[in-house]
Amino acid sequence: MKFHDYLFDLPTYQAGKPLEEVMASYHIPPENIIKLGSNENPFGVAPSAKKAIIEYANLASVYPDDSYSDIKKSLANKYDVKSDNIIIGSGSDQIIEFCVHSICDSAKTILMAQYTFAMYEIYAKQCNANIIKTTSFFHDLDSMIDMYHRHKPDIIFICTPNNPLGEALKRVDLIEFLNKISTDCLVILDCAYMEYCAYKDNDFAIYPKDIVEFPNVIYLGTFSKIYGLGGMRIGYGIANDNIISLLHKLRPPFNVTTLSLRAANASLQDIDFISKTLQNNFTQMQRYYVFADEYGLEIIESYGNFVTFLLHDKLNSTTISSFLLKQGIVVRDLSSYGLNAMRITIGTPSQNDFLLSKMAGILISYKDSF
Amino acid sequence: MKFHDYLFDLPTYQAGKPLEEVMASYHIPPENIIKLGSNENPFGVAPSAKKAIIEYANLASVYPDDSYSDIKKSLANKYDVKSDNIIIGSGSDQIIEFCVHSICDSAKTILMAQYTFAMYEIYAKQCNANIIKTTSFFHDLDSMIDMYHRHKPDIIFICTPNNPLGEALKRVDLIEFLNKISTDCLVILDCAYMEYCAYKDNDFAIYPKDIVEFPNVIYLGTFSKIYGLGGMRIGYGIANDNIISLLHKLRPPFNVTTLSLRAANASLQDIDFISKTLQNNFTQMQRYYVFADEYGLEIIESYGNFVTFLLHDKLNSTTISSFLLKQGIVVRDLSSYGLNAMRITIGTPSQNDFLLSKMAGILISYKDSF
Numbered sequence: 001m002k003f004h005d006y007l008f009d010l011p012t013y014q015a016g017k018p019l020e021e022v023m024a025s026y027h028i029p030p031e032n033i034i035k036l037g038s039n040e041n042p043f044g045v046a047p048s049a050k051k052a053i054i055e056y057a058n059l060a061s062v063y064p065d066d067s068y069s070d071i072k073k074s075l076a077n078k079y080d081v082k083s084d085n086i087i088i089g090s091g092s093d094q095i096i097e098f099c100v101h102s103i104c105d106s107a108k109t110i111l112m113a114q115y116t117f118a119m120y121e122i123y124a125k126q127c128n129a130n131i132i133k134t135t136s137f138f139h140d141l142d143s144m145i146d147m148y149h150r151h152k153p154d155i156i157f158i159c160t161p162n163n164p165l166g167e168a169l170k171r172v173d174l175i176e177f178l179n180k181i182s183t184d185c186l187v188i189l190d191c192a193y194m195e196y197c198a199y200k201d202n203d204f205a206i207y208p209k210d211i212v213e214f215p216n217v218i219y220l221g222t223f224s225k226i227y228g229l230g231g232m233r234i235g236y237g238i239a240n241d242n243i244i245s246l247l248h249k250l251r252p253p254f255n256v257t258t259l260s261l262r263a264a265n266a267s268l269q270d271i272d273f274i275s276k277t278l279q280n281n282f283t284q285m286q287r288y289y290v291f292a293d294e295y296g297l298e299i300i301e302s303y304g305n306f307v308t309f310l311l312h313d314k315l316n317s318t319t320i321s322s323f324l325l326k327q328g329i330v331v332r333d334l335s336s337y338g339l340n341a342m343r344i345t346i347g348t349p350s351q352n353d354f355l356l357s358k359m360a361g362i363l364i365s366y367k368d369s370f
Numbered sequence: 371m372k373f374h375d376y377l378f379d380l381p382t383y384q385a386g387k388p389l390e391e392v393m394a395s396y397h398i399p400p401e402n403i404i405k406l407g408s409n410e411n412p413f414g415v416a417p418s419a420k421k422a423i424i425e426y427a428n429l430a431s432v433y434p435d436d437s438y439s440d441i442k443k444s445l446a447n448k449y450d451v452k453s454d455n456i457i458i459g460s461g462s463d464q465i466i467e468f469c470v471h472s473i474c475d476s477a478k479t480i481l482m483a484q485y486t487f488a489m490y491e492i493y494a495k496q497c498n499a500n501i502i503k504t505t506s507f508f509h510d511l512d513s514m515i516d517m518y519h520r521h522k523p524d525i526i527f528i529c530t531p532n533n534p535l536g537e538a539l540k541r542v543d544l545i546e547f548l549n550k551i552s553t554d555c556l557v558i559l560d561c562a563y564m565e566y567c568a569y570k571d572n573d574f575a576i577y578p579k580d581i582v583e584f585p586n587v588i589y590l591g592t593f594s595k596i597y598g599l600g601g602m603r604i605g606y607g608i609a610n611d612n613i614i615s616l617l618h619k620l621r622p623p624f625n626v627t628t629l630s631l632r633a634a635n636a637s638l639q640d641i642d643f644i645s646k647t648l649q650n651n652f653t654q655m656q657r658y659y660v661f662a663d664e665y666g667l668e669i670i671e672s673y674g675n676f677v678t679f680l681l682h683d684k685l686n687s688t689t690i691s692s693f694l695l696k697q698g699i700v701v702r703d704l705s706s707y708g709l710n711a712m713r714i715t716i717g718t719p720s721q722n723d724f725l726l727s728k729m730a731g732i733l734i735s736y737k738d739s740f
Binding site for chain 2: 001002003004007008010011018019020035038040041044045049050053054057058059060061062063064065067069070090091093094097101102103105108119126154183184185186216224228229230231232233243246249250252253254255256257258259260263
């Protein structure tokens with residue numbers, strides 16, 4: 001077959017060993033696994049969403065109402081925008097895919113931060129686009145503007161709060177930046193962790209209502225993080241309706257499950273669950289800062305639901321992650337990002353107790369070998 | 371933004387009015403709606419799948435095991451192929467998307483039957499590929515070979531049983547056809563309704579085990595039809611592992627929900643449900659043939675879970691579909707395919723009672739106006 005040549009150079013997806021198999025080989029029962037590697041909500045699914053899934057399980061056989069009008073109405077209401085400003089995706093990931101596929105080919109260029117969500121690059125490579133990255137460690141809008149002027153990219157990715165580092169951008173700075181970008185260039189604001197960020201410091205909140213005013217900017221949100229629906233694959237894009245109507249041309253029918261729509265709509269209303277999640281996150285995050293201080297580890301201040309430890313040369317993120325895995329704790333080793341670092345989701349109090357005690361044990365044992 | 375020019379010519383997705391809204395305007399309560407327009411399983415979700423959804427509702431917050439090893443093992447076992455021969459999609463639709471996107475651009479051509487699943491053309495247009503169609507009413511392998519030699523397409527689509535007409539191809543004929551196609555050309559066998567077809571007449575059964583022997587052919591199956599999981603968006607492709615590993619490069623991580631994987635695995639084992647579905651389908655289908663005979667309507671013999679009526683000039687498919695809709699019955703008007711025809715999913719006995727009685731009423735009232 002005449003598959004596109006460039007696809008052969010794309011990193012092949014390697015099906016990782018399922019967690020259950022890994023854990024079984026360490027004799028750890030599934031119920032004892034602590035998943036702090038994927039930034040899921042540590043309190044699990046919102047009670048209202050679980051109720052909706054059970055109540056509507058019968059609808060598993062029925063294709064969703066493909067207009068997605070209910071969830072769009074709820075989001076439009078929440079964000080004070082119109083339903084026409086919204087597109088629903090199989091996770092916000094799929095909206096990234098629509099954006100990249102609608103613009104990119106080998107003549108196009110995307111600009112992104114050096115350390116940010118890995119899928120931006122993968123989707124761009126699927127279309128053989130050129131990829132350029134800033135050299136700054138965190139998102140740096142000045143250096144991004146500089147590269148924008150030099151390289152004239154067709155798409156710029158901004159992730160705030162940024163995954164996997166955790167830093168965020170001030171609203172005033174971001175809006176100033178957006179005003180400097182030509183309408184020829186699509187700016188994708190990935191705001192998967194925005195609820196956490198806005199709670200922590202309102203100066204860092206980005207509002208979709210402001211974003212739809214720009215003809216060339218899209219805001220991405222998700223139900224996978226604070227809303228506790230990582231397994232249900234539902235996210236959204238909010239933008240000027242010209243962008244949204246174009247992206248709809250690439251949306252396959254029925255790209256979200258019937259039960260995901262019901263669960264998402266229910267979770268949006270679950271104020272108590274959201275509030276409990278936010279409070280736990282920042283209270284518990286303090287313990288990680290104190291821990292880092294106590295053990296002389298470098299930790300990045302985070303605006304999301306995770307913290308990232310930057311390890312010094314004598315500690316290796318892959319070794320430590322493997323140690324933790326053997327204790328039943330999953331964290332995200334960032335070696336694949338070219339970093340000697342670990343990203344850890346902020347868990348429940350008892351999960352954090354367990355992780356911090358195990359990590360203390362490892363660090364003490366390592367200390368002896370320095 | 372520099373969106374691809376050709377996307378602007380793609381038919382814009384129009385969010386249809388949700389069924390509930392349409393029915394409310396006719397004062398029909400949702401529980402009285404009979405959905406025979408989307409070829410869903412009329413018995414709904416398999417009991418085992420419903421049980422799995424409820425049992426694992428807690429997992430809604432957890433990203434799926436992205437290796438999809440459990441469902442791949444089950445399918446490999448069922449079809450006597452290897453897990454490496456299988457890719458899982460958000461419906462078999464998404465596998466079509468991977469295939470088209472991995473090959474097509476404006477220099478590439480796809481060949482398809484004149485009347486077949488509309489999404490083949492839409493995915494090809496997303497990549498600006500050329501589209502050619504046979505002129506025969508049904509799939510005709512001789513005319514397809516003729517066009518293949520004349521146009522040298524890069525992809526050929528074969529849908530057996532065919533949606534929306536219902537005809538199917540004999541295994542021996544299809545294998546002979548596949549042997550005539552160069553390995554440069556990918557042949558996509560869309561077998562979404564194959565379980566029905568194989569039950570009706572084994573000579574028309576296509577086996578994935580035979581297909582993986584071809585280096586350039588892929589078999590597509592789905593959980594949306596006989597397995598009763600239309601709303602859960604899960605399907606699969608089975609092919610030579612070289613094809614599968616290339617397609618995996620385009621598969622986004624977590625493209626299927628955690629609960630869809632559990633439900634699909636459960637439904638695969640639900641022998642009683644499958645058996646009841648198959649028996650009902652072909653027993654009840656007879657009633658449609660008898661009805662067509664009685665009312666002088668042209669009906670196509672079907673190998674799927676639906677029948678298609680070809681209407682004569684004095685009847686209009688859009689008018690009749692609208693009449694039925696007002697009675698609470700949803701069928702598929704095929705006017706968008708350029709046909710004066712209606713596709714009707716075979717329902718439960720009581721659904722068919724209701725539909726046939728209402729249709730009889732309409733036909734009698736029409737007769738007076740001839």
